[in-house]
Amino acid sequence: MPANDRDEEILQELRKIRELLTPKPTPPPPKGFIAEFKDFVSKYKVIGLAIAFILGLYLGELVKALVDGLLMPLVGLVLPGGDWATAKVWIFSPGMVLSALITFLIVCFVMFIVVKLTKRWGIE
Numbered sequence: 448m449p450a451n452d453r454d455e456e457i458l459q460e461l462r463k464i465r466e467l468l469t470p471k472p473t474p475p476p477p478k479g480f481i482a483e484f485k486d487f488v489s490k491y492k493v494i495g496l497a498i499a500f501i502l503g504l505y506l507g508e509l510v511k512a513l514v515d516g517l518l519m520p521l522v523g524l525v526l527p528g529g530d531w532a533t534a535k536v537w538i539f540s541p542g543m544v545l546s547a548l549i550t551f552l553i554v555c556f557v558m559f560i561v562v563k564l565t566k567r568w569g570i571e
Contacts, residue, residue, distance in 0.1 A: 485569065494565050498558045505551045512547035 477486045488494060 488565075489569075494562065498562065501554060501558060502551075505547075505554045509547045509551050 477483050
């Protein structure tokens with residue numbers, strides 16, 4: 448391969464690299480209040496952050512109910528006294544756990560619907 452052809456090939460590659468490295472022009476800012484709001488929600492991932500926060504709250508409630516309703520009564524059998532001394536014949540409280548679980552599932556379903564709607568509206 449002659450030197451001129453090789454040099455031309457190198458120049459072609461360098462032009463491609465320069466084109467790839469050239470920053471793209473920024474899109475114009477959205478016009479209108481609703482468009483700006485959609486841009487804000489999409490850009491900062493507000494929906495995802497809100498959903499993570501809400502689910503985290505209810506997951507914390509679920510863990511608290513598991514500990515208070517199932518684990519602490521077992522500890523009460525080993526270490527009698529305090530609030531555990533007033534345990535009933537049935538020492539477990541599965542109602543608390545079921546209530547927290549059902550609430551968590553309902554909140555998850557509502558958040559799922561919110562995500563579906565926001566995607567349909569073009570907000571991610």
